Amino acid sequence: MDLLALETPCLILDRGKLEKNISNMHKRMKTLGVNLRPHGKTAKNIDVLKMALEDQAGGITVSTLKEAEYYFSHNIIDIVYAVGIAPVKLDRVVALIKKGARIALILDSVEQVKFVAAKGQEYDVEIPVFIELDCDGHRSGVTLDDSLLLDIGNLLHNEEGVILNGVLTHAGESYNCKSVGEIRDMAETERAMAVKCSELLRKNGLPCPIVSVGSTPTANFAEDLTGVTEVRAGVFVFNDLVMAGLGVCDESDLALSVLTSIIGHQKRKRWVITDAGWMALSRDRGTASQKVDQGAGLVCNVEGQPLNDLIVSSTNQEHGIISNRMEKDIDWDSFEIGSMVRILPNHACATGAMYDRYYITDGSTDIIDIWYRINGW
Amino acid sequence: MDLLALETPCLILDRGKLEKNISNMHKRMKTLGVNLRPHGKTAKNIDVLKMALEDQAGGITVSTLKEAEYYFSHNIIDIVYAVGIAPVKLDRVVALIKKGARIALILDSVEQVKFVAAKGQEYDVEIPVFIELDCDGHRSGVTLDDSLLLDIGNLLHNEEGVILNGVLTHAGESYNCKSVGEIRDMAETERAMAVKCSELLRKNGLPCPIVSVGSTPTANFAEDLTGVTEVRAGVFVFNDLVMAGLGVCDESDLALSVLTSIIGHQKRKRWVITDAGWMALSRDRGTASQKVDQGAGLVCNVEGQPLNDLIVSSTNQEHGIISNRMEKDIDWDSFEIGSMVRILPNHACATGAMYDRYYITDGSTDIIDIWYRINGW
Numbered sequence: 001m002d003l004l005a006l007e008t009p010c011l012i013l014d015r016g017k018l019e020k021n022i023s024n025m026h027k028r029m030k031t032l033g034v035n036l037r038p039h040g041k042t043a044k045n046i047d048v049l050k051m052a053l054e055d056q057a058g059g060i061t062v063s064t065l066k067e068a069e070y071y072f073s074h075n076i077i078d079i080v081y082a083v084g085i086a087p088v089k090l091d092r093v094v095a096l097i098k099k100g101a102r103i104a105l106i107l108d109s110v111e112q113v114k115f116v117a118a119k120g121q122e123y124d125v126e127i128p129v130f131i132e133l134d135c136d137g138h139r140s141g142v143t144l145d146d147s148l149l150l151d152i153g154n155l156l157h158n159e160e161g162v163i164l165n166g167v168l169t170h171a172g173e174s175y176n177c178k179s180v181g182e183i184r185d186m187a188e189t190e191r192a193m194a195v196k197c198s199e200l201l202r203k204n205g206l207p208c209p210i211v212s213v214g215s216t217p218t219a220n221f222a223e224d225l226t227g228v229t230e231v232r233a234g235v236f237v238f239n240d241l242v243m244a245g246l247g248v249c250d251e252s253d254l255a256l257s258v259l260t261s262i263i264g265h266q267k268r269k270r271w272v273i274t275d276a277g278w279m280a281l282s283r284d285r286g287t288a289s290q291k292v293d294q295g296a297g298l299v300c301n302v303e304g305q306p307l308n309d310l311i312v313s314s315t316n317q318e319h320g321i322i323s324n325r326m327e328k329d330i331d332w333d334s335f336e337i338g339s340m341v342r343i344l345p346n347h348a349c350a351t352g353a354m355y356d357r358y359y360i361t362d363g364s365t366d367i368i369d370i371w372y373r374i375n376g377w
Numbered sequence: 378m379d380l381l382a383l384e385t386p387c388l389i390l391d392r393g394k395l396e397k398n399i400s401n402m403h404k405r406m407k408t409l410g411v412n413l414r415p416h417g418k419t420a421k422n423i424d425v426l427k428m429a430l431e432d433q434a435g436g437i438t439v440s441t442l443k444e445a446e447y448y449f450s451h452n453i454i455d456i457v458y459a460v461g462i463a464p465v466k467l468d469r470v471v472a473l474i475k476k477g478a479r480i481a482l483i484l485d486s487v488e489q490v491k492f493v494a495a496k497g498q499e500y501d502v503e504i505p506v507f508i509e510l511d512c513d514g515h516r517s518g519v520t521l522d523d524s525l526l527l528d529i530g531n532l533l534h535n536e537e538g539v540i541l542n543g544v545l546t547h548a549g550e551s552y553n554c555k556s557v558g559e560i561r562d563m564a565e566t567e568r569a570m571a572v573k574c575s576e577l578l579r580k581n582g583l584p585c586p587i588v589s590v591g592s593t594p595t596a597n598f599a600e601d602l603t604g605v606t607e608v609r610a611g612v613f614v615f616n617d618l619v620m621a622g623l624g625v626c627d628e629s630d631l632a633l634s635v636l637t638s639i640i641g642h643q644k645r646k647r648w649v650i651t652d653a654g655w656m657a658l659s660r661d662r663g664t665a666s667q668k669v670d671q672g673a674g675l676v677c678n679v680e681g682q683p684l685n686d687l688i689v690s691s692t693n694q695e696h697g698i699i700s701n702r703m704e705k706d707i708d709w710d711s712f713e714i715g716s717m718v719r720i721l722p723n724h725a726c727a728t729g730a731m732y733d734r735y736y737i738t739d740g741s742t743d744i745i746d747i748w749y750r751i752n753g754w
Contacts, residue, residue: 085640112640279730284660350655350694
């Protein structure tokens, strides 16, 4: 089937680029001597995760219990649910453990240890738990100088119903770095902080078998990961304009794009109107704070080649407006009403979330497969 | 079932507020003497649309063909698909017409008339078509002074396979108004432009039975709709923080909220961490350009009462950060880890789009029903 026969808007995934992105990350992790624990939150699809797990230890990260259940149903056993745990989610966690999943939770408070331990005791299971560390002030986690670290560690070690699995941190601030040098420094900060916390736990007689760090930017630029046992990364599988803006990848590495039909010309305003609005692209404007603001996405021809300086300058629910960022005129003949273009997204996780499936290409306009996503919670 | 037993994040819909919002709009339309053609793109749910259609003529607006097919399967016949038509969508349109739907399209180019007419001729059906008008420079449509208006009108009137249904416009710029006075003026601009175009068509011997205008802000503040036959509006059913910021409703009229669990405290930073990130709230930041920036949403207690000055100041995929907009300290005891709060959204259409269902309350914390949404295209 040809891509031009698809109904728009829809999501196109270039398998060759996906393979290359994954292979690059595998090589990096091999050189650094650490295990990759890919994050399933970007693709939310088993075909992508299977590729990301090739020749790896086999564990993954998830952002929802729905992902955990889905990946487990596809025989992935070792799962880290990397969002601080809430009481209403524990029944599903226990159900997964009872079925044979090794699902680990993360937390950063004594209150959470208590309700997780109580649930473990109630169902007579041992729930593996990571202490979440805050390496960069980005959102959650305890810091090295906070007495909470040892308080939580001791409680996890002593309570029934829970096991201390180790420490976990995520350098989310790396998305806001302004240079590759900054990302490199951030990777070292992430590593050093996690390793120091693991050493503090061990010095106090607490086990810390796993030291887990990661974000796609820091994973790409870390130079040394001594003391780290695994790296988590998600968006590297697809890459996106935010990653390209950070220097993590080139625009030609972006595996995901939105196919859209041209539904109007506003010639006086030099606007091409498409049927890919924010419902199709997401409201993510991650490049707005970068050196090059890509609007709601960068316009490519139907073969996926970027068209210089054409961006989606504005979106409504089901309408996108394409214009030239230098305010130059449009070559109208290249954008016939009824024809199609492709849009590279700011943020692959956010754009992917608007769809239930990927149409797979091999780089040409042939659609060779359809892969489905698992959305929701 | 009590709301506190729900898994978070999830979407709560207050039926009493929904009923009041719909009733207010019905009263306005009755006073103005025009038919309401509710837009199904906000709720994407038949229960809400049935309420919005009570005592109305029965027609609706949709933003996707999936909505059209869904509402038609629930016996709604008269449907306007209010996004400029693309060739790849015509087979589904014809299939609906063949089944008995009166689905009308919109367009603003000669090219579109040609491919729609060709499809009508191919399948021996007459496809009803509106000429889309541009009343405010917002996105699509032809203007009164553009010769395209009559060119398209004549072509629609003379070609086989299409019928000229009338004119349609949407004052999308009303979302950017800075005062109620501006919205009132915008409503008059929208009306006057649509009526003048309909008169021009009629003066030139072309039929124009329907003159369709609408947006929730202009529908709320129009003082006179002489010459208009129907008003389209969508978000009025739920209302949201953007509408409250425009003066269209009060915060107490917001029918939709996101239920979220508190999963952490960052006491030094005065942050409460929740499990409602941008996946749960959407990336919409519609209030960012308004007088009061509500962040990614306004925080309420679990009963739905707004908590002064607490907003979602930042989001990641599955994390929300609540802080005080005046940078005051948090009353930590009111935000115990594991407890829940509710978040009022910037934009009901965007937040709704992240979910497959509504949990219905009657104003208390009792969940009295579940209503499903039809997402995608």
